[in-house]
Amino acid sequence: MSKKNEAAIITLVAQTHIHSGVGSSTGALDLPVARERATHYPFVPGSGVKGAMRVWADERADNLDVDSLFGKEGQAENDSGGAGAAGNLLCSDARLLLLPVRCLSDAFKWVTCPAILQRFEKDCERAGAPCSMTIIKPEKGKYFGDGKENEWLGLEEREFEYAGTVDDSIIETLAKIVDKTDLKNRLVVLSDKDFTWFARYALPVMARNVLSKDGKKKSENLWYEESLAPDTIMYLLLGERNDGAVGNVTKVIKDKARYIQIGGNETIGQGWFEMKKYEGEQT
Numbered sequence: 466m467s468k469k470n471e472a473a474i475i476t477l478v479a480q481t482h483i484h485s486g487v488g489s490s491t492g493a494l495d496l497p498v499a500r501e502r503a504t505h506y507p508f509v510p511g512s513g514v515k516g517a518m519r520v521w522a523d524e525r526a527d528n529l530d531v532d533s534l535f536g537k538e539g540q541a542e543n544d545s546g547g548a549g550a551a552g553n554l555l556c557s558d559a560r561l562l563l564l565p566v567r568c569l570s571d572a573f574k575w576v577t578c579p580a581i582l583q584r585f586e587k588d589c590e591r592a593g594a595p596c597s598m599t600i601i602k603p604e605k606g607k608y609f610g611d612g613k614e615n616e617w618l619g620l621e622e623r624e625f626e627y628a629g630t631v632d633d634s635i636i637e638t639l640a641k642i643v644d645k646t647d648l649k650n651r652l653v654v655l656s657d658k659d660f661t662w663f664a665r666y667a668l669p670v671m672a673r674n675v676l677s678k679d680g681k682k683k684s685e686n687l688w689y690e691e692s693l694a695p696d697t698i699m700y701l702l703l704g705e706r707n708d709g710a711v712g713n714v715t716k717v718i719k720d721k722a723r724y725i726q727i728g729g730n731e732t733i734g735q736g737w738f739e740m741k742k743y744e745g746e747q748t
Contacts, residue, residue, distance in 0.1 A: 471711045472592040472704045474743035475718065476642045477559055477727075481737045482669065483693040485509040485559075485728040495688040498668065505665050506581070507693055509559035509727055514701055517727040518556060522714070525722035534710055554714060555704035559727070560584065563639070563652075563698040566663055569619030573696065574610070574653045575643075576620065578660035582635065585700065592702050594745025599632040603656050610653040618653065621667050625655065641743060642698060669694050692735070700743065715742045 485508075487499045498507045519535040536552035562585055563575040579602045589596045603609050608618055612627035631652050639648055655663075668691050675686040705711045718740050728736040 470705065471708070472702060473711050473715050474589055474592045474594050474745070475701050475703055475715070476562075476741050476743050477699040477701065477725075477738040478643065478741075479693060479695050479697040479699070479738055480724070481695055482671075482730075482735045483509075483697060483728050483738070484690060484730050484735055485513055485693075486690075493689070494670065494691050496690040498691045498693060500664075504580070505661055506561045507564075507664060507668065508561060509699070509701075511556050511558045511701075513727065514559050515554075515556040517725055518554070518714075521722065521725045522717075525724075526714075526717040529713060529717060534714070551706075553706045553710040555706065557702040557704075559699045559701045560588070561664070561697070562642075562700055564660075564663060564667075565694045565696040566620050566653075566667055571651065573651065573694075574618075574620060575648070575651045575696070575698070576653045576655060576660060576663055578655050578657045580657045581660070582654075588700070588702055589743065589745055592704075592745075594743055596638045596745055598634045598638050600635065601629075601632065603628050603654060605656045605658055608653050608655050611650050620653070621663070623659075623662075625653075625659070641745075642741065668692065699738075718742060 484496070485499050486496050499510060500506060501508055515535065519531060522529045522534060523531050532552075534552055534554040562581060563577050565573045566576045568574045579600050582598055582600050586596055586598055586600075601609065606625060607628035608625040609629050609631045610618065610627075611630070612618060614627060616627045618625045618627065631654055635654070636645065636649055636652070639652070671690050671692065673688055673690055703711050703714060719742060723740050725738050725740055726736045727738060730736060
Protein backbone atom coordinates (compact mmCIF):
# COMPACT_ATOMS: atom_id res chain seq x y z
CA MET A 466 0.00 0.00 0.00
CA SER A 467 1.38 3.40 -0.98
CA LYS A 468 2.20 6.00 1.61
CA LYS A 469 -0.39 8.75 2.01
CA ASN A 470 0.53 12.41 1.67
CA GLU A 471 4.13 11.76 0.73
CA ALA A 472 6.51 14.74 0.75
CA ALA A 473 10.12 15.24 -0.25
CA ILE A 474 12.92 17.76 0.11
CA ILE A 475 14.55 18.56 -3.25
CA THR A 476 17.95 20.23 -3.04
CA LEU A 477 19.01 22.67 -5.74
CA VAL A 478 22.70 23.32 -6.49
CA ALA A 479 23.16 26.26 -8.87
CA GLN A 480 25.24 25.41 -11.95
CA THR A 481 25.04 28.95 -13.38
CA HIS A 482 24.02 32.42 -12.24
CA ILE A 483 20.38 32.52 -11.12
CA HIS A 484 18.07 35.51 -11.53
CA SER A 485 14.67 35.19 -9.90
CA GLY A 486 13.58 38.79 -9.98
CA VAL A 487 10.80 41.01 -8.72
CA GLY A 488 10.61 43.27 -11.76
CA SER A 489 12.15 46.72 -12.04
CA SER A 490 13.23 48.78 -9.05
CA THR A 491 13.76 52.49 -8.42
CA GLY A 492 16.86 51.81 -6.33
CA ALA A 493 20.50 51.52 -7.36
CA LEU A 494 19.79 48.05 -8.77
CA ASP A 495 17.44 48.03 -11.73
CA LEU A 496 16.62 44.32 -11.40
CA PRO A 497 17.19 42.92 -7.88
CA VAL A 498 16.55 39.30 -6.94
CA ALA A 499 13.47 38.31 -4.95
CA ARG A 500 14.00 38.42 -1.19
CA GLU A 501 11.92 37.41 1.81
CA ARG A 502 10.52 40.57 3.33
CA ALA A 503 11.31 39.75 6.97
CA THR A 504 14.75 38.13 6.63
CA HIS A 505 16.09 39.59 3.35
CA TYR A 506 17.19 36.08 2.32
CA PRO A 507 17.05 35.53 -1.47
CA PHE A 508 14.41 32.99 -2.52
CA VAL A 509 12.43 31.76 -5.52
CA PRO A 510 8.63 32.10 -5.10
CA GLY A 511 6.67 28.87 -5.23
CA SER A 512 4.72 30.06 -8.29
CA GLY A 513 7.99 30.36 -10.22
CA VAL A 514 9.17 26.97 -8.99
CA LYS A 515 5.93 25.29 -10.03
CA GLY A 516 5.99 26.92 -13.47
CA ALA A 517 9.58 25.83 -14.02
CA MET A 518 8.81 22.30 -12.90
CA ARG A 519 5.87 22.12 -15.30
CA VAL A 520 8.15 23.08 -18.21
CA TRP A 521 10.76 20.59 -16.94
CA ALA A 522 8.18 17.78 -16.78
CA ASP A 523 6.73 18.64 -20.19
CA GLU A 524 10.07 18.83 -21.98
CA ARG A 525 12.31 16.36 -20.17
CA ALA A 526 10.08 13.79 -18.46
CA ASP A 527 7.90 12.21 -21.13
CA ASN A 528 6.45 9.58 -18.79
CA LEU A 529 4.81 12.11 -16.43
CA ASP A 530 1.18 13.23 -16.73
CA VAL A 531 1.76 16.98 -16.72
CA ASP A 532 -1.92 18.01 -16.51
CA SER A 533 -2.52 15.66 -13.59
CA LEU A 534 0.54 16.92 -11.70
CA PHE A 535 0.27 20.65 -12.38
CA GLY A 536 -3.32 21.23 -13.45
CA LYS A 537 -4.73 22.02 -16.84
CA GLU A 538 -3.62 25.33 -18.30
CA GLY A 539 -6.25 28.05 -18.11
CA GLN A 540 -7.97 26.59 -15.04
CA ALA A 541 -7.63 28.11 -11.58
CA GLU A 542 -7.93 26.30 -8.27
CA ASN A 543 -11.48 27.55 -7.76
CA ASP A 544 -12.67 26.33 -11.18
CA SER A 545 -15.24 23.56 -11.35
CA GLY A 546 -12.44 21.03 -11.75
CA GLY A 547 -11.67 21.35 -8.03
CA ALA A 548 -8.44 19.89 -6.72
CA GLY A 549 -7.76 18.11 -9.98
CA ALA A 550 -7.72 21.39 -11.88
CA ALA A 551 -5.09 22.76 -9.50
CA GLY A 552 -2.86 19.73 -9.92
CA ASN A 553 -1.74 17.00 -7.56
CA LEU A 554 1.80 18.26 -6.98
CA LEU A 555 2.44 20.96 -4.37
CA CYS A 556 5.57 23.12 -4.68
CA SER A 557 6.99 25.36 -1.97
CA ASP A 558 9.27 28.37 -2.36
CA ALA A 559 12.92 27.54 -3.03
CA ARG A 560 14.74 28.58 0.15
CA LEU A 561 18.39 29.48 0.64
CA LEU A 562 20.66 27.01 2.46
CA LEU A 563 24.29 27.86 1.57
CA LEU A 564 25.46 31.12 0.02
CA PRO A 565 28.82 31.23 -1.84
CA VAL A 566 30.85 34.26 -0.74
CA ARG A 567 34.20 35.55 -2.01
CA CYS A 568 37.08 34.73 0.31
CA LEU A 569 40.58 36.22 0.55
CA SER A 570 42.21 32.86 1.37
CA ASP A 571 40.12 30.56 -0.84
CA ALA A 572 38.11 30.62 -4.05
CA PHE A 573 34.92 30.99 -2.02
CA LYS A 574 33.23 29.84 1.16
CA TRP A 575 29.76 28.38 1.64
CA VAL A 576 28.21 30.63 4.27
CA THR A 577 25.14 29.95 6.36
CA CYS A 578 23.76 30.80 9.81
CA PRO A 579 21.84 29.17 12.70
CA ALA A 580 18.46 30.54 11.57
CA ILE A 581 18.79 28.94 8.14
CA LEU A 582 20.03 25.62 9.53
CA GLN A 583 17.17 25.49 12.03
CA ARG A 584 14.68 26.24 9.25
CA PHE A 585 16.13 23.44 7.11
CA GLU A 586 15.88 21.06 10.05
CA LYS A 587 12.19 21.89 10.54
CA ASP A 588 11.39 21.61 6.82
CA CYS A 589 13.09 18.19 6.67
CA GLU A 590 11.02 17.05 9.63
CA ARG A 591 7.83 18.25 7.93
CA ALA A 592 8.78 16.37 4.75
CA GLY A 593 9.43 13.12 6.59
CA ALA A 594 13.20 13.29 5.95
CA PRO A 595 14.42 14.24 9.44
CA CYS A 596 17.93 15.47 10.17
CA SER A 597 19.41 16.39 13.51
CA MET A 598 22.12 19.01 13.87
CA THR A 599 23.87 20.49 16.86
CA ILE A 600 23.71 24.17 16.01
CA ILE A 601 25.85 26.52 18.09
CA LYS A 602 25.36 30.24 17.50
CA PRO A 603 28.58 32.19 16.91
CA GLU A 604 28.94 35.70 18.30
CA LYS A 605 28.78 38.66 15.96
CA GLY A 606 32.12 39.07 14.17
CA LYS A 607 33.14 35.43 14.71
CA TYR A 608 32.77 32.26 12.66
CA PHE A 609 32.74 28.49 12.92
CA GLY A 610 34.59 26.68 10.16
CA ASP A 611 37.92 25.34 9.01
CA GLY A 612 40.51 27.47 10.76
CA LYS A 613 42.89 27.92 13.67
CA GLU A 614 42.84 29.75 16.99
CA ASN A 615 43.48 33.51 16.67
CA GLU A 616 43.04 33.21 12.90
CA TRP A 617 40.91 35.69 10.93
CA LEU A 618 38.85 34.96 7.84
CA GLY A 619 38.32 37.54 5.10
CA LEU A 620 34.91 37.41 3.41
CA GLU A 621 34.30 40.20 0.88
CA GLU A 622 35.67 43.29 2.67
CA ARG A 623 34.89 41.99 6.16
CA GLU A 624 36.96 39.97 8.63
CA PHE A 625 35.78 37.34 11.12
CA GLU A 626 37.60 35.79 14.06
CA TYR A 627 37.83 32.01 14.36
CA ALA A 628 35.55 30.63 17.09
CA GLY A 629 35.77 26.87 16.53
CA THR A 630 34.98 24.05 14.13
CA VAL A 631 31.56 23.29 12.70
CA ASP A 632 29.88 20.44 14.56
CA ASP A 633 30.17 17.09 12.77
CA SER A 634 26.38 16.68 12.76
CA ILE A 635 26.06 19.70 10.44
CA ILE A 636 28.78 18.35 8.14
CA GLU A 637 27.14 14.92 7.96
CA THR A 638 23.73 16.45 7.23
CA LEU A 639 24.93 18.71 4.42
CA ALA A 640 27.30 16.08 3.00
CA LYS A 641 24.19 14.39 1.57
CA ILE A 642 24.00 17.39 -0.80
CA VAL A 643 27.61 18.24 -1.70
CA ASP A 644 31.00 16.55 -1.46
CA LYS A 645 32.03 16.13 2.16
CA THR A 646 35.67 17.14 1.64
CA ASP A 647 34.70 20.35 -0.13
CA LEU A 648 32.14 21.04 2.56
CA LYS A 649 34.61 20.67 5.44
CA ASN A 650 37.02 23.07 3.74
CA ARG A 651 34.46 25.66 2.68
CA LEU A 652 31.59 25.68 5.20
CA VAL A 653 31.38 28.79 7.39
CA VAL A 654 28.67 29.45 9.99
CA LEU A 655 28.17 33.11 10.91
CA SER A 656 25.77 34.79 13.30
CA ASP A 657 22.30 35.50 11.90
CA LYS A 658 23.03 39.22 11.82
CA ASP A 659 26.35 38.86 9.98
CA PHE A 660 24.83 36.46 7.46
CA THR A 661 22.00 38.86 6.69
CA TRP A 662 24.56 41.47 5.61
CA PHE A 663 25.92 39.08 2.98
CA ALA A 664 22.42 38.11 1.85
CA ARG A 665 21.67 41.81 1.30
CA TYR A 666 24.91 43.14 -0.15
CA ALA A 667 27.20 40.33 -1.36
CA LEU A 668 25.34 38.99 -4.40
CA PRO A 669 26.84 39.39 -7.89
CA VAL A 670 25.68 42.44 -9.88
CA MET A 671 26.03 42.46 -13.66
CA ALA A 672 25.93 45.46 -15.97
CA ARG A 673 23.98 44.67 -19.14
CA ASN A 674 23.09 46.76 -22.16
CA VAL A 675 21.39 46.81 -25.55
CA LEU A 676 23.56 47.90 -28.49
CA SER A 677 22.35 50.19 -31.24
CA LYS A 678 21.60 48.77 -34.68
CA ASP A 679 23.62 51.34 -36.65
CA GLY A 680 26.81 49.28 -36.54
CA LYS A 681 28.56 51.64 -34.09
CA LYS A 682 28.00 49.36 -31.11
CA LYS A 683 26.69 52.26 -29.07
CA SER A 684 24.81 51.40 -25.91
CA GLU A 685 21.13 52.33 -26.08
CA ASN A 686 20.22 51.02 -22.66
CA LEU A 687 22.26 50.13 -19.57
CA TRP A 688 20.89 48.33 -16.55
CA TYR A 689 22.26 46.60 -13.46
CA GLU A 690 21.00 43.13 -12.62
CA GLU A 691 21.50 41.16 -9.42
CA SER A 692 21.79 37.38 -9.35
CA LEU A 693 22.71 34.41 -7.21
CA ALA A 694 26.18 33.01 -7.93
CA PRO A 695 26.92 29.50 -9.21
CA ASP A 696 27.25 26.99 -6.34
CA THR A 697 24.42 28.64 -4.40
CA ILE A 698 22.54 25.85 -2.64
CA MET A 699 18.78 26.06 -2.12
CA TYR A 700 16.00 23.56 -1.46
CA LEU A 701 12.26 23.18 -1.89
CA LEU A 702 9.56 20.96 -0.46
CA LEU A 703 7.29 18.88 -2.70
CA GLY A 704 3.93 17.64 -1.43
CA GLU A 705 0.95 15.94 -3.02
CA ARG A 706 -2.85 15.98 -3.05
CA ASN A 707 -3.13 12.40 -4.28
CA ASP A 708 -0.87 9.36 -3.92
CA GLY A 709 1.98 8.97 -6.35
CA ALA A 710 2.62 12.56 -7.43
CA VAL A 711 5.79 13.10 -5.39
CA GLY A 712 7.13 9.59 -5.97
CA ASN A 713 6.71 9.86 -9.73
CA VAL A 714 8.57 13.18 -9.85
CA THR A 715 11.45 12.13 -7.58
CA LYS A 716 11.94 8.94 -9.59
CA VAL A 717 12.39 10.97 -12.79
CA ILE A 718 14.82 13.32 -10.98
CA LYS A 719 16.90 10.36 -9.84
CA ASP A 720 16.83 8.26 -13.02
CA LYS A 721 16.52 10.63 -15.94
CA ALA A 722 16.32 14.42 -15.66
CA ARG A 723 18.05 16.06 -12.72
CA TYR A 724 18.66 19.49 -14.29
CA ILE A 725 16.05 22.26 -14.27
CA GLN A 726 15.99 25.88 -15.45
CA ILE A 727 14.38 28.34 -13.01
CA GLY A 728 14.16 32.13 -13.27
CA GLY A 729 15.05 34.56 -16.02
CA ASN A 730 17.79 34.87 -18.65
CA GLU A 731 17.38 31.34 -20.03
CA THR A 732 18.59 32.47 -23.47
CA ILE A 733 21.96 33.54 -22.06
CA GLY A 734 22.45 30.29 -20.17
CA GLN A 735 21.35 31.29 -16.69
CA GLY A 736 18.98 29.69 -14.22
CA TRP A 737 20.24 26.08 -14.20
CA PHE A 738 20.07 23.97 -11.04
CA GLU A 739 20.97 20.36 -10.35
CA MET A 740 18.19 18.65 -8.40
CA LYS A 741 18.50 15.82 -5.90
CA LYS A 742 16.11 14.25 -3.42
CA TYR A 743 17.34 14.71 0.14
CA GLU A 744 17.13 11.35 1.91
CA GLY A 745 17.44 12.50 5.52
CA GLU A 746 18.42 10.17 8.33
CA GLN A 747 17.61 6.48 8.26
CA THR A 748 15.00 5.60 10.89
